[in-house]
Structures are given as structure tokens and as C-alpha cells.
Amino acid sequence: MKKILVIFVFVFAYFLSFNLTPVYAENAPTITTTSDYYSIPLQSCRKGGCPTDLQAIYAARKEICTEDFDLFRSDPITYHYWIEDPKITAQGKADERARQFIYWVLNNKTIDDHPTLRAIWNVNRNLSYFFVILAAALMGLGIIIGQRTRFQINISVWPTLLKIGGALLYITFSAAIILLLIQLSELVMKFFIENLGGKDLFNIYFSASTSQEKNYLDFIGCRDLNYRVQEGANTELFMLNLTNITYYMMGTMLLLRKILLWFMLFVSPFLAVLFPFVLIRNIGIVWIGVFFQWLFYGPLFALFLGALAQIWKNGMPFVFDFQRGPSTSTDPNTFYIYPTAINILYGGPAQKLGATNSGNYIDTFMEYAITIIMLWAVTFFPWWLLRIFRDYCCDGIYAMKNIMLSLYDQMRGNATPMPLPPASPMSAPASTSLYSHVTEQQVVNTVTRMETVEEIHKTRTEDITRNLNISANKLTDIARFETNKQTQESVRKNIEYLSNPMKADTPSDRQKYMNIRSELLDRAMKNDNVAKQILSATTSSRIDQIQNRQDILKSTPVAVPVAQAVSIHVNLPQDKIQALSTSFMQAVAHNSIITNIINQTTSVPVNQIQTILTSYGQQVNKPANQIIRSISKETSIPLDKVNKILTAVSIELSKADSPLKQLIQTISKDQNISAEDLTKVLTTQIPIAVEPEKHVEQNIPMPSTISIEDYEEVKKMWTEQYEKGEVPVTENIQSRAEWVEQDVVFITNTLNKLLSSDDELRQQGLDEMGY
Structure with a gap:
């Protein structure tokens, strides 16, 4: 989101800088401030000087519009002098260019099945054929070698052949599939734009009500030099520049969508190469997510744009006072608050524009400002919605990755480690835990060197558990673990490395955990109960895990009277x-x-x-x-x-x-x-x-194995943790009150499931607790 804001600010500043200084074909004086108008030869506006509609307002305010420059200079506050201004001319032409740009983007269709696009896709298709056939050849070679070394193993070839055939079939029709999806999205866009009126949106009035090239060629910009209307001129220029930015941004997003969809068409055959391999399959899934994000952006954009057209046509659901307009009031002080200082008129969809109705009071000005905000929402809201959807898909991808790695471990060793409980809402991920000093003191007092086989062999099993920080003899030890993020990370890392030493970061760590694991296996075979418990937590088979869950369910307490x-x-x-x-x-x-x-x-x-x-x-x-x-x-x-x-x-x-x-x-x-x-x-x-x-x-009764002292100490720990510990800020948790409320709901729901008579609900309760 921060990157989006940075890009937005950059684009906003970039476009805003357009047309603020006129560019001349020859050397000419540069107008940088209002006072510069009086130091160069000025030319009165060729359109007849003052707009006719403003004459009555000037007269009511005892002001005069003149075409005599010397008379104007004698009193530039009372007199209004309209001149031809190259800056206003450039602004008007820029407005027309921006409007023609968005018209062109919306009304001109692309040729998605162009021969050039097909030629690029053909090259990638042939490459994909080659890679799939190469992978099939290597797989076949592996099967032949495997059969020679282990001839008693039966290998099923047909599933592999079906997968290879499916990959080749997908590569052949990948362009047709992608183009079909693109065409369907274009049809949906066309339906929303044409049926909801999205094509009738864009109106900046200065010589005609629709976009024409004649507007660009014939427009001459004029400006009032009266001292007291310059703020009005600057505000109008700002709003018109903002409108141009909006049009360019909308068109750019639509063009970018189409170009990115073409690029996804080019890489679509390679999905068949990525998906057979577990380690790179996620890349293909991410590509699919990006493709659908931009594919659906068009229909959503068209839907919101068409909805916007209906809102504008039937009236915005805001409270506006349009009874103050020049058609209903004769007092200029009611409808002419913000002066008209240039001859480019602008206004919202409900306005009939004129020199006295161009954002001249707060209601008409706000209507136009809201229309611009709506257009920005139409541009970015669909992208944001689809990005959220893609993020959730990515979370699913990571979950799938973990499942596949777990299956891989199970196939490799025929045993999987007991899954660690995830950081539940009850555990505070505060890096500055209230009890970190207690744990650190314990580690310092019980540390024992365990780097070599001899040192590990001499260390008692209880000391090994303390050194690895996986000793939990009392309820307070568990509470200390749950309220200390540093301890959590240490324990999770040690159990993970014990279950699979190859996951350790360095060769020395891998060797160390392999030695510890081997020593624990030897001690477990000699009926060392502590070693058995450690190995049970790190290398339990699937059957053992199911049995452990059943034992936990049998030991859950029942509700008391x-x-x-x-x-x-x-x-x-x-x-x-x-x-x-x-x-x-x-x-x-x-x-x-x-x-x-x-x-x-x-x-x-x-x-x-x-x-x-x-x-x-x-x-x-x-x-x-x-x-x-x-x-x-x-x-x-x-x-x-x-x-x-x-x-x-x-x-x-x-x-x-x-x-x-x-x-x-x-x-x-x-x-x-x-x-x-x-x-x-x-x-x-x-x-x-x-x-x-x-x-x-x-x-729930308190178990007889837990003393009152331990209970009170744990209660105190959690109370202080919720009152003083660091709040785990997430998308759904922004304050301490929200954190406590969410944990209360989680704990209450989990306890209700564990105490339920329904076995399925009790299983769900264990899942939520991480068992």
C-alpha cells in the first residue's frame, strides 16, 4: 500500500506540472507571475472581452469590464480586463487532448488474435513442447534405471503418460483458452459500459458538449487580470489539471491491463512445464493469480464506471443546494461566490454550464470535486479488491506448499514430526515480553556445552531439554512460553531441527542436531522416559498422532454442576x-x-x-x-x-x-x-x-494436578500480558481492547467445542488449539 501511495504522489506531481508554463515556438517573454502580464504587450481577448453573463454581476458589485488597458491599470481592482492568455489556451487544449485520450481508450477495440501475438506465442509453445518432452525422457530414463536396481517394485506408467498427454494438450490450446477468457471479459466490460451508460461520462465544456478535434484547433484561452479573481483562476486550473490526471490514469490502467494480458498469453504455455515440479509449481500458481487479477479488473472497472454513470444521471446521493443557481436567483451574492476568471468552464453532471455557473459556489464546486474522487475510486478500487483476493490466494499457496512438504517428509522417512501448535490468539507476539528476563536467567544458569558427541553423551537428558528450552514441567512453564515470543521462536526452531536436522542453517548445526537426535534414540531404547517424550513430540508417526489426539479428547474435562x-x-x-x-x-x-x-x-x-x-x-x-x-x-x-x-x-x-x-x-x-x-x-x-x-x-473444574499457587501465577502472567504486553497489531487487531476481545471470543468458542458432546466439534477444538 505504501508503494501505491508513493507512485500516486509521483504521478500526481508529474501531471500537475504539465501546462503550467506556456511553451513558445520562438523566443518570447515568459509569464511566471501575475505581475508579468503588465510588463509585456497584451492582446485583448478576441472573443469580445468580458463574457456577457458577467456584465450584470460586475454592475451589481459596482465593478466595470473594460477593453482599455490604461483604464484598467488605473484601478485593477474595480476594472476587469480580459486578455488572450497562452497558458489558458494550453490548458484548454490539454483538457481536450486528455478527453480524447480516454474516449479513444474506451471506444477503440484491440486485436487480441493479432498475427504478431500469435507468432510470439508459437515460439513459446514450441519451447514448451521441447521442455515437456525432455522432462518425459528424463522421467522414463529414471523409471528404467529404477526397474533395473529394484525390479521387484511395480511402477504404474499410465498416470505419468496421462499427465504428459494433458500437458501437451494444454500447451496446444493454451492460446485459445487465454483468448477466450479475455474475450469474455471484454464482453462483460462492453455490457456494463453500454447498458449502464459508462460511455456518457466525460464532460468538460468549453466550446461544445462532446469531444471534437475542432475544440483543440479553434480554442483560444482568455483570462481576467483583475487582482481579486486570481485565486479563482488558479483553482480552476488546478481542478482541470486534476481532471486530466484522472483521465490519463484511467486510460493508462486500462491499457496496462491489456498489455499485461498479452504478456500472460506469451507465458501461458510454460505453465505445463512448471506444474509437474513441486518446487517450482508455486510460480505457475502466482502467474495464474496475476492473470486473473488483471482479467477481472476490466469487468469490475466497467461495472463501477457504469454504476457511476447511473448515479450521475439520476442524481448524486448527497445533499446539494442547487436552488442558488443563476436560473432561480437574481442576487449574485447567492450564486457567484467563487469568481470565473478564465473562459474554460467546468462543472458536475447535474449542471448546465455558463460563465455564472462554473463551480461558482460551494455546492457546484463540491459536486465536481466528488465526481473526480469517484473516478479515482473507479480506477483503483477494483485493483485493490483483486489484489486482496490474490493475497488470500497466496496464503492458500503457502498452505499448499507446507502440506506438500509434509507429504514429502512422510514419504521420505515414513514418519512425520508432531505438528507444532501455531501461535494462537492467546499468545502475544511481543518481542519485549514481561517474562523474558526470567527465561534468560534460567538459560544462563543451566547452559551446558553440547557441540561434540562426547559432550552430548555426558549431558543428562534433563539438561538437554533445558539447553534446548523445551522443558515444560509445570503450567507456569507453558504460560511463560506462550507470553514470550523469543522463547517461542527458540523452541519451534529446536523442535524443527530435531525432527529434521537437514533444515538447520549451517553444517555445524546440522551435525549437532543429528548427534543429539542419535543420542536421544539410544537413550529411548534404554527406557529413558524423557528421551521418549522428546522423540514422541518430534518424530511421531501419523498413527501415533491420531492416538495422541484420542487420548487428549478422553482427558478433556466435563462440565461440572x-x-x-x-x-x-x-x-x-x-x-x-x-x-x-x-x-x-x-x-x-x-x-x-x-x-x-x-x-x-x-x-x-x-x-x-x-x-x-x-x-x-x-x-x-x-x-x-x-x-x-x-x-x-x-x-x-x-x-x-x-x-x-x-x-x-x-x-x-x-x-x-x-x-x-x-x-x-x-x-x-x-x-x-x-x-x-x-x-x-x-x-x-x-x-x-x-x-x-x-x-x-x-x-470447568481445576485439575487436581495444578496447585493454587501455579494457577494464580499463570493468571497473573496473562493479566499483566494483556494489560502491559505489546499488542500484536494485525489487519483485524489495532488496539489492546480489540486484542483482548478477539482472544476472549477465541477462548470461549474453543472451550465450548472441547466440552461439546459432538465428536466433530471436539476435533475442531483440538485443531484450533494446534494439536
Whole structure:
């Protein structure tokens, strides 16, 4: 995007410099400032001096238009003197040239099947035939040699022959395929331009309403020398130059599209040479992406251009005040704010141009400015959309590459490393992690030299894991890994090199990791459990990976009863939670004031409200995802009504003046508990039951293998990471709040999938966690 902006600024400045200084065939005085007009012989405008429409406005403002230069010089503020100006003439001719340029580009067709293009394609086709036949010969030679050395292996030749035949067939018809796609895109462009009115867009009026060569030949530019209208002249020249840039840019993009499509036609036969080879296949895929990007640019451009024509024809959806125009008002101070200082008129599609209606007040000026912005959007928005599409395709290409390399590794060694979990949204890619100093201190204290076979052989397995930074004995170690980008990269690199030492960057590193891998294999054969775990994480076969996933699924926790989940959060016995819930719901069910309030907000009959509340008190010992269904099944009341009632109770609990507050005071005294604790129980419990999917983390029990100290330390780590750690800025994450919100959604969705009874959803949860 930055490159596009740089190119845009360069082109803008380049075109803007056109026609700002007149060019003479002979030596002539150069006009660089307004004051220079008074130091050379001037010639009054041959078109009769002042425009007729401006005479009345000059008179109303007590100004005078004169053809006497000496009189004008006596008072250049009161008098208006129109002269023939070579700069304005050059500008008008440039405007007509730009308009003819865009007309020519849109209305003149190209010859895509030209013999010259065919001749170039024929040369490339013959080269492609040669390369495919050469590759087939080499492949056949390899098959013959392979059969001689391993004659017991059966090699299927027909699939290879079919691929070679398909490649030759594609090369033969590649030009026909490409030209067919180009012609289809041209037909779509023609349809949009002709049916939506795209051909009726471009209008700069100065001698006629349509583009004619006579305009270029006959136009003479004139300018008013009055001191107070020079800003108007400069602004008009700027807007006209901007219009010319727009036309040239639109035409250039269309011509560039066509030329690039021809170039893609030339290289199309080589796709058959690229695709059989895995290592260079991605080049062909990128070529295809570029081809379709420019192929679809034309139809999208035509679609937006035709849509723009319809918008201009029927009126722009902006609030303009065109009632101030000269046709409806006699007061020039309402419609003649910005003066007309040159005889080139411009305006938007809704204007009937004249000397008093050429962007002379803010509404007409803004209409023209918006039309220019729209044309720029038509030019670049299709390209941007297609570039985004191509980028997503490239992401897919890289994913395909990884899959193919993984398949290659599996075929090569009949074993693949356990895939590493990707950097999930829960891990912060901050290079300045809050816990980097802790990890660095650990590495310094436990570093052991492992460069030679003897040094590796003398090193304990536990020290090897610490040196490679792949030791994770506690939950805090995993959290430290997730919150430290530097540690993540180190661990991923070490596991990748252990799984395939040939991926290491230097020969010494390759030898080192091969020695470590060999040593770990020897220790695993001697029942070293730590060595077995390391090798299991780096060289697991596909069968082992599937078994590991099944073991993880079997060990996933199940949702606990709501009463148990609440007891953990409020530090009260589960039986007490059950008693409090039953007492409270029964009291609410028999309180006519509260049931009537709920009836008014939910429109559910009072008797059904009482039934639901009574049943709820008996269901809190069930998991959250079963409570609503159990109440509905027991009471034969629809699920939505049950949800409404419980939600209404939750809302009433949050109100400071609710009658429930008095009821809570009474129940808390009866149950020998504080009102604050009872309120906390209820406000924690009911939302869990009503929306279990949003409070899934509260339904998961803490494993007995994790101590409270470790839990609190990990919680503190992540809290500080989200509050103070570096925000991983991406296209969808621009602020800390967006980062936290996205991670909350990710974690909640993943936990819901892992706790689901649907095996497919549980598998998806593992995939999202990177297992």
C-alpha cells in the first residue's frame, strides 16, 4: 500500500506540472507571475472581452469590464480586463487532448488474435513442447534405471503418460483458452459500459458538449487580470489539471491491463512445464493469480464506471443546494461566490454550464470535486479488491506448499514430526515480553556445552531439554512460553531441527542436531522416559498422532454442576448453594409483586413463572448446559420462555430499587448468611445457567494436578500480558481492547467445542488449539 501511495504522489506531481508554463515556438517573454502580464504587450481577448453573463454581476458589485488597458491599470481592482492568455489556451487544449485520450481508450477495440501475438506465442509453445518432452525422457530414463536396481517394485506408467498427454494438450490450446477468457471479459466490460451508460461520462465544456478535434484547433484561452479573481483562476486550473490526471490514469490502467494480458498469453504455455515440479509449481500458481487479477479488473472497472454513470444521471446521493443557481436567483451574492476568471468552464453532471455557473459556489464546486474522487475510486478500487483476493490466494499457496512438504517428509522417512501448535490468539507476539528476563536467567544458569558427541553423551537428558528450552514441567512453564515470543521462536526452531536436522542453517548445526537426535534414540531404547517424550513430540508417526489426539479428547474435562461451579467462586459449600437457590426461587415464586413484574416484562403467565422458578431451584445440581432443557422438559414450557423468565430475574437482581433486595435480606437472615454473599451467589449462578456458552470457563473444574499457587501465577502472567504486553497489531487487531476481545471470543468458542458432546466439534477444538 505504501508503494501505491508513493507512485500516486509521483504521478500526481508529474501531471500537475504539465501546462503550467506556456511553451513558445520562438523566443518570447515568459509569464511566471501575475505581475508579468503588465510588463509585456497584451492582446485583448478576441472573443469580445468580458463574457456577457458577467456584465450584470460586475454592475451589481459596482465593478466595470473594460477593453482599455490604461483604464484598467488605473484601478485593477474595480476594472476587469480580459486578455488572450497562452497558458489558458494550453490548458484548454490539454483538457481536450486528455478527453480524447480516454474516449479513444474506451471506444477503440484491440486485436487480441493479432498475427504478431500469435507468432510470439508459437515460439513459446514450441519451447514448451521441447521442455515437456525432455522432462518425459528424463522421467522414463529414471523409471528404467529404477526397474533395473529394484525390479521387484511395480511402477504404474499410465498416470505419468496421462499427465504428459494433458500437458501437451494444454500447451496446444493454451492460446485459445487465454483468448477466450479475455474475450469474455471484454464482453462483460462492453455490457456494463453500454447498458449502464459508462460511455456518457466525460464532460468538460468549453466550446461544445462532446469531444471534437475542432475544440483543440479553434480554442483560444482568455483570462481576467483583475487582482481579486486570481485565486479563482488558479483553482480552476488546478481542478482541470486534476481532471486530466484522472483521465490519463484511467486510460493508462486500462491499457496496462491489456498489455499485461498479452504478456500472460506469451507465458501461458510454460505453465505445463512448471506444474509437474513441486518446487517450482508455486510460480505457475502466482502467474495464474496475476492473470486473473488483471482479467477481472476490466469487468469490475466497467461495472463501477457504469454504476457511476447511473448515479450521475439520476442524481448524486448527497445533499446539494442547487436552488442558488443563476436560473432561480437574481442576487449574485447567492450564486457567484467563487469568481470565473478564465473562459474554460467546468462543472458536475447535474449542471448546465455558463460563465455564472462554473463551480461558482460551494455546492457546484463540491459536486465536481466528488465526481473526480469517484473516478479515482473507479480506477483503483477494483485493483485493490483483486489484489486482496490474490493475497488470500497466496496464503492458500503457502498452505499448499507446507502440506506438500509434509507429504514429502512422510514419504521420505515414513514418519512425520508432531505438528507444532501455531501461535494462537492467546499468545502475544511481543518481542519485549514481561517474562523474558526470567527465561534468560534460567538459560544462563543451566547452559551446558553440547557441540561434540562426547559432550552430548555426558549431558543428562534433563539438561538437554533445558539447553534446548523445551522443558515444560509445570503450567507456569507453558504460560511463560506462550507470553514470550523469543522463547517461542527458540523452541519451534529446536523442535524443527530435531525432527529434521537437514533444515538447520549451517553444517555445524546440522551435525549437532543429528548427534543429539542419535543420542536421544539410544537413550529411548534404554527406557529413558524423557528421551521418549522428546522423540514422541518430534518424530511421531501419523498413527501415533491420531492416538495422541484420542487420548487428549478422553482427558478433556466435563462440565461440572452449576452449584459446584458457583461454590468455587464464592467459597461456600455446594449443599449451601443448593439450599440458597431453592429457598430464593421458592420465595420469588410466591411473591406476587415480583411475579407480576416479571409477567409485565416477559408476557409469560404468572402460573408458568411460578412453575419455572420452583423447578429451577431443584436443577442447580446439574451442568449448566442441561438446566434450561431439564426445566423445559419437566414443566412442558418452551425453552425461550424459560430463558426469558430467568433473564428477567437476573435483570431484577441488578436493579438497586428492586423488590428482590428486600427478599434477599429476609432469606439471608433465615439462612444465616450475609446479603452480599447471597447476592453474589445468585448473580453468579443465574447467568451461567441462562447463557452457559458465554460462561464456559466457569463450568470447568481445576485439575487436581495444578496447585493454587501455579494457577494464580499463570493468571497473573496473562493479566499483566494483556494489560502491559505489546499488542500484536494485525489487519483485524489495532488496539489492546480489540486484542483482548478477539482472544476472549477465541477462548470461549474453543472451550465450548472441547466440552461439546459432538465428536466433530471436539476435533475442531483440538485443531484450533494446534494439536
